[in-house]
Amino acid sequence: MELETFLHQLHFDTEKVSPPDWQVDWEDAPLPYKLYRGLPEVPLTADVPLRLERREEHLKPVIEELGHFLWYVYGLTQYSQLPFYEGKAQSIRRFVPSGGGLYPNELYVYIKLEEAPEGIYHYDVAHHRLILVREGNYDFYLSKSMENGNHFSDCFCTVFISTVFWKNFYKYHNFSYRLQGLDAGVLIGQSLEVANRMGFSSRVCYQFLDQAINHLLGLSAQDESVYAVIQLSMNESNGCVDNNYHSEKIASASELCREVPLLQHVTYNRSKKVIDYPILRKMNEASMVETTKSFVKTRKSNSREQSLGTGMILLPFTESFSYDLASVCRKRHSPDIDFMIGKVSQTQLSALLKETFSFSYQNDLDETDGNIETRVSLYGSFYNVEGVPDGAYSYDNSTHTLRKINQGDHREFLQNGLTIPNVNLYQVPLCLHVVGERDHLREEWGYRGYRIQQMEAGILVQRLLLMSCALGMGGHPLLGFDANQCDELYRIDSRGKTCLIQIPVGPYRPRAWLKGSLHS
Numbered sequence: 001m002e003l004e005t006f007l008h009q010l011h012f013d014t015e016k017v018s019p020p021d022w023q024v025d026w027e028d029a030p031l032p033y034k035l036y037r038g039l040p041e042v043p044l045t046a047d048v049p050l051r052l053e054r055r056e057e058h059l060k061p062v063i064e065e066l067g068h069f070l071w072y073v074y075g076l077t078q079y080s081q082l083p084f085y086e087g088k089a090q091s092i093r094r095f096v097p098s099g100g101g102l103y104p105n106e107l108y109v110y111i112k113l114e115e116a117p118e119g120i121y122h123y124d125v126a127h128h129r130l131i132l133v134r135e136g137n138y139d140f141y142l143s144k145s146m147e148n149g150n151h152f153s154d155c156f157c158t159v160f161i162s163t164v165f166w167k168n169f170y171k172y173h174n175f176s177y178r179l180q181g182l183d184a185g186v187l188i189g190q191s192l193e194v195a196n197r198m199g200f201s202s203r204v205c206y207q208f209l210d211q212a213i214n215h216l217l218g219l220s221a222q223d224e225s226v227y228a229v230i231q232l233s234m235n236e237s238n239g240c241v242d243n244n245y246h247s248e249k250i251a252s253a254s255e256l257c258r259e260v261p262l263l264q265h266v267t268y269n270r271s272k273k274v275i276d277y278p279i280l281r282k283m284n285e286a287s288m289v290e291t292t293k294s295f296v297k298t299r300k301s302n303s304r305e306q307s308l309g310t311g312m313i314l315l316p317f318t319e320s321f322s323y324d325l326a327s328v329c330r331k332r333h334s335p336d337i338d339f340m341i342g343k344v345s346q347t348q349l350s351a352l353l354k355e356t357f358s359f360s361y362q363n364d365l366d367e368t369d370g371n372i373e374t375r376v377s378l379y380g381s382f383y384n385v386e387g388v389p390d391g392a393y394s395y396d397n398s399t400h401t402l403r404k405i406n407q408g409d410h411r412e413f414l415q416n417g418l419t420i421p422n423v424n425l426y427q428v429p430l431c432l433h434v435v436g437e438r439d440h441l442r443e444e445w446g447y448r449g450y451r452i453q454q455m456e457a458g459i460l461v462q463r464l465l466l467m468s469c470a471l472g473m474g475g476h477p478l479l480g481f482d483a484n485q486c487d488e489l490y491r492i493d494s495r496g497k498t499c500l501i502q503i504p505v506g507p508y509r510p511r512a513w514l515k516g517s518l519h520s
Helices: 003-012 063-074 139-145 166-198 210-217 253-257 278-287 325-331 346-356 411-416 448-470 483-489
Strands: 035-037 041-043 078-081 090-093 105-111 119-124 129-135 155-164 201-205 224-233 266-268 312-314 377-382 391-396 401-407 430-437 497-506 514-517
Touching: 003 166, 003 278, 003 483, 003 497, 035 119, 063 105, 063 166, 063 325, 105 129, 105 166, 105 224, 129 210, 139 210, 139 253, 155 166, 155 210, 166 201, 166 224, 166 278, 166 325, 166 448, 210 224, 210 253, 224 448, 278 448, 325 448, 346 377, 346 448, 411 483, 430 448, 448 497, 483 497
Parallel strands: none
Antiparallel strands: 035 266, 041 129, 078 090, 078 514, 105 119, 105 155, 119 129, 155 224, 201 224, 312 401, 377 391, 377 430, 391 401, 430 497
């Protein structure tokens, strides 16, 4: 299958990306986390604080704080049992959502802290500890693998987010490729939130020499590949950038790989039979960057998108919304069948939309000071919202307004568009959509643009879910919807835009389940 055809079907014709007779072998499912064998361990304290407090700026980061950061980002947080859930009555949750609860991502960290040997570690979530996979200082290696001018000497920790292809391919087949980028995105979003609350400066890198980074971590790109890198420092002014290290020399991944020896560690994933996934490998290879010459930074656009809608609703401006991130993380879950219709006030909607966009993050994509709106935006179909006539709208964050596109109650239209009707949209007052470019940023970053777009959509989704929970509502990310139908609803199909993910948001009833916190 041609890659362009695959991406089109992955988004607009999803039933064609996987075999119609695909059956999941639940008995041979992989573990939801990666395990290394026979490597040095650095234990992390299980005494994680119930509330995240901003640290004192003059203090040096310590390994205990890193453990808190990793647990709140991706640790095992809750054990739960449901009467019926896809044939499985139990699950282990983390604070971030994941398609099917499969968690295909892994975290690696390059740390420079006094309490542990300097080097590359894997975060072993099953035991809340660090596993040393490569010892040593790799500042120079990493600075050459990333955007020119990027320097790591000020970073006490660099986080690598990888994707293990088999961990959700075994269930979703080729459709897993769409989930993997979004899962990585919500993980980035959670990392940014936790880092900010703890007082760490962060910068996200999407452009790097893939082969070199995978080689450093000891990953086989046939099985697992890094999707994003997050640098953490205490220096808010430069986000780990030092112009003294800027070099015009072009570096290549193949050359860098020769600078450090190959790692051959033993890992365990439980599956006895791993089925090949050639299209995922082909997409990953096509998305890779071989030399730093291929790095691209787009310039800020001065043109603003014009909405086709004629009506405009100015939402009320509210004071900055504050909430306890740790408490919201513990409370948040995806309600699915538990949504119940209820009145949403205009103040609630205003706070939800404004706070979802009230952040910027440093990255290596553009010169917009981390403004995510240059690539993704929010649209929504609203019902029973105070002061907002039922209808489909686009949200303009710069003016804090809703622009009407299609008036009326569209719940039946959206319900009929669900390919997997696991949510009753008649019970949902807010049905939001993250919207992006239909060509998936291929003009700027080639096939890598698809996963960049999915990750940025995931960042926005995680922010939206946290804000929904803080406002007393629930949100449930969905990919089982008809994108073409939603594009027509918002009249964006003719403008080169498309709906990337659907998030029903609204009040919900308490769930009938048993759950226990995995917190000491």
